[in-house]
Each structure stands twice: as structure tokens, then as C-alpha cells.
Amino acid sequence: MPGPFSSRSPTLGPMTASDHVVTRFAPSPTGHLHIGGARSALFCWAFARRNGGRFMIRIEDTDQARSSDESARGILEDLAWLGIEWDDGPSLTLADGRVIGADSRPVGPYFQAQRVPIYHAYIEALVKAGRAYPAFEDAAELEAKRKAAVAAKQTYRYERPADVKPGVFNAARWERAQSGEPHVVRFLALHEEIIVPDQVLGDVRIAAGELDDFVILKADRFPTYHFAVVIDDELMGVTHVLRAQEHLANTPRHVAMQKALVRLPQHSPPGSESRATPFRTPVYAHMPLIFNVDGTKMSKRDKAKAARAALQAKIKQEPALTADVLAPRLGAAAPDIAGFLAKDNDSLEVATAISRVFGVALPEIEVADFRAAGYLPEAICNYLALLGWNPGMKTEDGKDLEKFDNAFLAEHFSIERIGKTNSKFDRNKLLSFNGDAIAALSDDAFIDRWMAWMREFEPAAADRIGAVPRDRLAALAAAIKPRAKTLREGLKSAAFLLRDDEATDFEAKAVEKHMRADDGRGVKLLREFRETLNALLDWSPAGLAAHLDAFAQANGLPNPGPIAQPLRIALTGAAVSPGLGETMAVIGRLSCLKRIDTCLHAV
RNA sequence: GGCCCCGUCGUCUAGCCCGGUCUAGGACAUCACCCUUUCACGGUGAGAACAUGGGUUCGAAUCCCAUCGGGGUCACCA
Numbered sequence: 001m002p003g004p005f006s007s008r009s010p011t012l013g014p015m016t017a018s019d020h021v022v023t024r025f026a027p028s029p030t031g032h033l034h035i036g037g038a039r040s041a042l043f044c045w046a047f048a049r050r051n052g053g054r055f056m057i058r059i060e061d062t063d064q065a066r067s068s069d070e071s072a073r074g075i076l077e078d079l080a081w082l083g084i085e086w087d088d089g090p091s092l093t094l095a096d097g098r099v100i101g102a103d104s105r106p107v108g109p110y111f112q113a114q115r116v117p118i119y120h121a122y123i124e125a126l127v128k129a130g131r132a133y134p135a136f137e138d139a140a141e142l143e144a145k146r147k148a149a150v151a152a153k154q155t156y157r158y159e160r161p162a163d164v165k166p167g168v169f170n171a172a173r174w175e176r177a178q179s180g181e182p183h184v185v186r187f188l189a190l191h192e193e194i195i196v197p198d199q200v201l202g203d204v205r206i207a208a209g210e211l212d213d214f215v216i217l218k219a220d221r222f223p224t225y226h227f228a229v230v231i232d233d234e235l236m237g238v239t240h241v242l243r244a245q246e247h248l249a250n251t252p253r254h255v256a257m258q259k260a261l262v263r264l265p266q267h268s269p270p271g272s273e274s275r276a277t278p279f280r281t282p283v284y285a286h287m288p289l290i291f292n293v294d295g296t297k298m299s300k301r302d303k304a305k306a307a308r309a310a311l312q313a314k315i316k317q318e319p320a321l322t323a324d325v326l327a328p329r330l331g332a333a334a335p336d337i338a339g340f341l342a343k344d345n346d347s348l349e350v351a352t353a354i355s356r357v358f359g360v361a362l363p364e365i366e367v368a369d370f371r372a373a374g375y376l377p378e379a380i381c382n383y384l385a386l387l388g389w390n391p392g393m394k395t396e397d398g399k400d401l402e403k404f405d406n407a408f409l410a411e412h413f414s415i416e417r418i419g420k421t422n423s424k425f426d427r428n429k430l431l432s433f434n435g436d437a438i439a440a441l442s443d444d445a446f447i448d449r450w451m452a453w454m455r456e457f458e459p460a461a462a463d464r465i466g467a468v469p470r471d472r473l474a475a476l477a478a479a480i481k482p483r484a485k486t487l488r489e490g491l492k493s494a495a496f497l498l499r500d501d502e503a504t505d506f507e508a509k510a511v512e513k514h515m516r517a518d519d520g521r522g523v524k525l526l527r528e529f530r531e532t533l534n535a536l537l538d539w540s541p542a543g544l545a546a547h548l549d550a551f552a553q554a555n556g557l558p559n560p561g562p563i564a565q566p567l568r569i570a571l572t573g574a575a576v577s578p579g580l581g582e583t584m585a586v587i588g589r590l591s592c593l594k595r596i597d598t599c600l601h602a603v
Numbered sequence: 604g605g606c607c608c609c610g611u612c613g614u615c616u617a618g619c620c621c622g623g624u625c626u627a628g629g630a631c632a633u634c635a636c637c638c639u640u641u642c643a644c645g646g647u648g649a650g651a652a653c654a655u656g657g658g659u660u661c662g663a664a665u666c667c668c669a670u671c672g673g674g675g676u677c678a679c680c681a
Contacts, residue, residue, distance in 0.1 A: 139679060248607065289674070400630065510641095561641085578643080
């Protein structure tokens with residue numbers, strides 16, 4: 001009997017079952033939302049929903065040099081787009097005026113930069129309790145020592161100054177710090193075993209002596225990540241921390257601090273004035289990592305790599321393409337381009353320019369990339385949920401259940417079913433999921449979402465297709481949905497709509513094969529077919545298809561091919577297009593006749 | 604290198620905790636065939652995995668150990 005005390009039971013751990021579940025996603029606003037971060041957020045969200053708890057966003061902007069408000073806003077927008085909405089956290093006003101996020105509990109502010117006084121108060125308390133101390137070494141010197149140790153294949157650990165004793169307030173150091181001498185504050189790690197309670201991996205034990213005295217307050221008076229996260233998780237009532245395994249090695253530090261910290265009177269529950277309220281250790285769940293298929297990390301540098309490889313291939317074909325020649329075409333400075341090619345920089349601007357100018361597809365890494373590429377948020381969430389988690393259920397026909405939405409996750413997500421093994425991001429499978437999600441859309445929904453995507457990322461096409469009467473768009477949706485794995489691919493299938501009725505660029509090979517061959521049989525059939533069109537009453541996709549079949553039969557053709565292909569070329573310029581019924585219906589009678597005439601004249 | 608984590612088809616995984624129902628199931632990808640006016644969609648089918656070696660046991664993908672392999676982490680970044 002596993003009973004309730006199985007090591008992976010969600011109720012086991014330092015938190016009691018009666019605690020109201022609070023999870024949090026705590027991004028650092030130093031860029032866009034990474035696809036892996038999105039999964040972390042999704043799992044945190046799902047766990048909170050499943051347990052009737054709250055999901056919180058906190059912005060970890062303690063790196064003053066790299067953090068930005070634009071980045072924070074972008075991350076929030078990406079989360080909202082994915083349908084991952086937070087109960088507590090910064091407010092975000094959506095395009096439709098709806099607001100996500102509030103300080104209803106209230107435990108804000110949710111930007112760590114605004115919480116610095118709180119951290120300072122706890123730093124002081126820790127120092128006075130003899131569990132932290134100001135340190136005055138020069139950063140460069142320590143760095144040199146560290147490097148030397150690494151070079152000698154030795155484990156580097158900060159050496160505690162001789163005058164620092166556990167549990168003893170070092171007033172002299174405190175005075176020096178207070179007087180303005182540059183310093184950091186280090187946590188005083190006890191010589192004891194640390195146990196990290198983890199619901200995915202089981203308890204992880206770290207032997208005594210492994211932890212050194214790490215920095216908790218930087219010289220710029222900002223807390224380090226480790227310190228801020230511990231203070232905030234406690235003060236914000238976080239009960240469960242779900243995050244990627246890359247954080248596992250950090251967690252012993254957090255546990256050690258939780259054991260040393262006690263809530264300040266101003267942060268203590270009412271009525272507890274007489275006794276101290278120690279910090280609690282939340283339940284941890286470290287999720288497996290996500291890598292590229294080749295095993296490398298999914299990094300935004302992958303975009304630069306792909307662009308560089310593509311450009312280098314181009315240059316091999318065309319040696320005249322020097323940085324100077326490329327500069328005006330790419331809209332970038334020649335030295336930047338040269339540096340980019342020489343791997344001196346991974347400029348995203350250069351990479352994007354290469355992608356635009358040479359039509360090179362860059363790998364999607366961040367949520368915004370997937371959005372621009374025409375992925376649906378529901379497909380992304382579905383696929384992401386399967387990376388490291390699995391519902392372990394079967395469908396009615398006995399197959400593994402793997403198609404579900406966020407509502408399903410909110411109902412069924414559990415930490416017990418998070419796997420332990422790292423996974424590789426399989427774009428093929430995501431693509432397949434996305435294609436299925438598109439196919440599952442109603443015609444109306446597809447048109448709405450496709451147009452919205454186009455207005456954002458392909459405005460010229462949006463103008464053109466937006467001009468098509470709405471009643472014809474249903475046929476268009478039917479034509480495109482089964483052919484599009486992404487919204488962007490849908491544009492390819494709809495290319496015939498963007499064509500001018502007078503355009504004469506007909507694919508030569510196709511013209512030769514389907515129209516000129518057999519003494520121009522195709523041309524002859526097309527000419528005859530054109531004459532039947534004026535009088536045709538039923539201009540619906542089905543009516544048109546039936547008409548085409550009837551015409552073929554009347555002409556003794558074994559199948560409609562001999563007329564269908566010439567017609568396709570006339571209407572679309574190419575031998576490949578969606579079904580002719582839909583195509584003709586969308587183009588409309590007038591344009592169809594014009595295009596056929598144009599083609600008949602041109603070939 | 605120290606510490607920590609992991610190891611089922613090419614990929615994501617079900618099965619493992621509670622050993623026999625597993626000649627290991629599904630999905631994506633691949634290949635073949637069917638459908639077909641092109642391209643897709645769809646349908647049917649095929650190939651494809653328990654890292655290795657030792658135990659324990661009547662019996663191991665499932666339990667134990669070792670080896671090998673992979674990953675994370677060792678900052679005044681988060």
C-alpha cells in the first residue's frame with residue numbers, strides 16, 4: 001500500500017495540507033518569454049487551478065543592468081496570449097480593456113526592485129543574528145581565486161574570514177558597512193546536511209560542508225536572486241515552487257536561508273508578537289529540462305546561428321557579397337555584419353535582417369517567435385504540457401490521451417505525473433498539433449484568427465484578403481484549413497488570392513505539361529470550359545466541383561485531370577492549389593473569367 | 604574536476620512505485636499502399652526501443668548493485 005505517505009504525495013512536506021496553495025512564476029525581465037519559461041508558467045498555473053489555489057507573477061528585476069520594463073510587459077503579454085492568467089501580480093490591460101492581475105491578497109509590490117527596503121530589513125536581522133555578515137573583499141580578487149581553483153580542477157569555496165563566527169553578531173563589520181565602506185553581505189552557512197524536499201525527484205540531500213558563504217546582498221545594495229526569492233516566497237505565501245531542474249543546485253541555499261530566517265514583527269501574523277514565526281520551506285518540484293533535438297540548449301542565439309549559416313552559404317555561392325555590399329541591403333552597419341559573420345557578435349538585428357532579406361527561417365525559441373510564425377496558443381500549451389508531463393489516460397479507442405486544452409490541465413494536472421527525464425523539443429510534433437488545432441477551428445473562427453494574425457504580421461496580405469466579401473471567405477477557410485500547419489502557411493495556400501487577374505507569370509513547366517502537350521489539348525479544353533462558365537447558376541464550391549466533373553464526363557475524359565490542371569494554372573499560375581471548387585468560389589465569377597482569358601492569351 | 608539529477612522506438616511518452624495480462628501500447632516523424640483534378644486532408648499497414656553487466660526471483664522494462672552514457676550546477680545573472 002502506497003498510502004498517503006508515498007514520497008510523491010502532494011500533501012507531504014513542510015507545508016500542511018490545509019495551506020491554501022499559492023504558486024508563482026517569477027521571470028527575470030531581461031528578454032522575451034522563453035518557450036521553456038512558458039512551460040514552467042503553465043505548470044504553475046495548472047497546479048494552482050487544480051488545487052483551488054492562486055497563481056502569482058513576480059518580476060525578478062534585481063539585475064539593474066539587464067532588466068527593463070518593456071521586457072516585463074512583453075512577458076506578461078505573452079503569458080496572457082497563451083491563456084495563462086495570474087491572480088496576483090502586476091496588472092496588464094488587454095486590448096479589449098480587460099485587466100489581468102491585481103494585488104488582492106495583498107502581498108505586493110510584485111517588482112522586486114520595489115521591495116528593496118524589505119530585503120534590507122531582513123539582511124540586518126540576519127546580520128544581527130550572526131547568520132550573515134558584511135564582507136569587504138575585492139570582487140576581482142575573488143574572481144581570480146575562483147578561476148585559479150577551476151583551472152586547477154579544484155572546487156572553489158569562499159573562505160570565511162577568521163573573525164566571523166556562526167550565531168555571533170560581528171559588530172565591527174557591521175559598523176564598517178554602515179559607515180559606507182563598499183561591501184557585500186554574505187550568508188553564513190552552517191556545517192550541516194541540507195535536505196531539499198522535492199516532489200518530482202524525491203528528497204535531495206546535500207552533505208554538510210557543500211555550501212559556502214554565498215552573497216545575498218550585492219555591492220549595489222540590491223539583493224541577489226537567492227535572497228530575494230526566499231524572502232518573497234515566504235512573505236507572499238508561496239506554498240509550491242515548480243521550476244526547471246537547472247534551479248535544483250541552488251535550492252539548498254534557499255532551504256538553508258529559510259531555516260535561518262524568522263519573520264519580522266511587521267510581517268508576522270496578528271497575535272504572534274510573543275513568539276517568532278520562522279520561514280517555511282515550500283514544496284519544491286523541479287521539472288526536467290527542454291533541449292533542442294540536437295541536444296543543445298534552446299537559446300535565442302540559435303537564431304543568430306541559423307542566420308549566420310544561411311548567409312555563409314549564400315556568400316559561398318556569391319562571393320561578391322561582402323559585408324560592405326550587404327550593409328545597405330540588410331540595413332545594418334558593415335562592421336556589425338562582418339562581426340556577425342566572424343561570430344564576434346550574435347546580433348539579433350542582423351539575424352532578423354538576414355531572415356527578412358533572404359527569406360531564411362529562423363528557429364522559434366521565444367513565445368513571441370511562435371506567435372509570429374502562426375502557431376495557436378492552444379496548440380503550444382497542449383504540446384508544452386506533454387513535455388515532462390502526461391495525463392496517463394487513454395481515449396475511448398485505447399490510445400494515449402494527448403490532445404487536451406488548458407481547462408483539462410486545470411482539472412487534471414498533478415505533480416505526481418511530472419517525469420524525471422529531460423526532453424527534446426520536437427518541432428514536427430508541435431507543427432502537427434498546430435495543424436490539428438487549425439483544422440479543428442470552425443470556418444468563422446479560423447477566418448477571425450487568421451485575419452487577426454495577418455493584421456499583426458502580414459498587413460499587406462491582410463488588406464488584400466480583408467477585401468474579399470465575407471460570404472466567400474467560408475470557402476477560403478475550407479480550402480486553407482487542411483493545408484495549413486501554421487497561420488503563416490495558410491498564406492501560402494491563399495497565394496492565388498493575392499494574384500492579379502492580369503498576371504501572366506504562369507509556371508512554365510506546368511504550362512508545357514498540362515496545356516501545350518498533346519497539340520494543346522489543355523488549351524482547347526480550357527477554352528471550351530470557359531464558355532460553360534457564364535451560364536453556370538450554382539457558383540458554390542460544391543456546384544463548381546460538380547460542374548467540373550460533368551464537363552469532364554461530357555468530353556469523355558476518364559477523370560477531370562486534363563481540364564482541372566489547365567484551369568488551375570489559369571486561375572493560380574501554378575499546378576498546385578487548393579481544390580478548384582473552393583478556389584473558383586473564392587475568386588468569384590468575374591475574376592475567374594478574366595484570369596482564364598489572360599491565360600489563354602498568354603500561352 | 605566536486606556536488607546533484609536522469610537513462611523505454613529517431614523524438615515525446617504509456618507501462619515501473621504494487622514483478623507474470625508486455626511476442627512492450629500510443630503519438631509525431633519515416634516508408635508502403637488506398638482515396639484523389641494538383642497539393643494537402645483522410646484511411647490502412649510496415650519498420651523502429653526496455654543503455655550494458657551482474658544479482659534477487661519459478662519469472663524483471665518493472666526490485667537491488669555496478670559500469671557506461673547524458674544532463675544540471677559550481678557568479679556581486681536569474
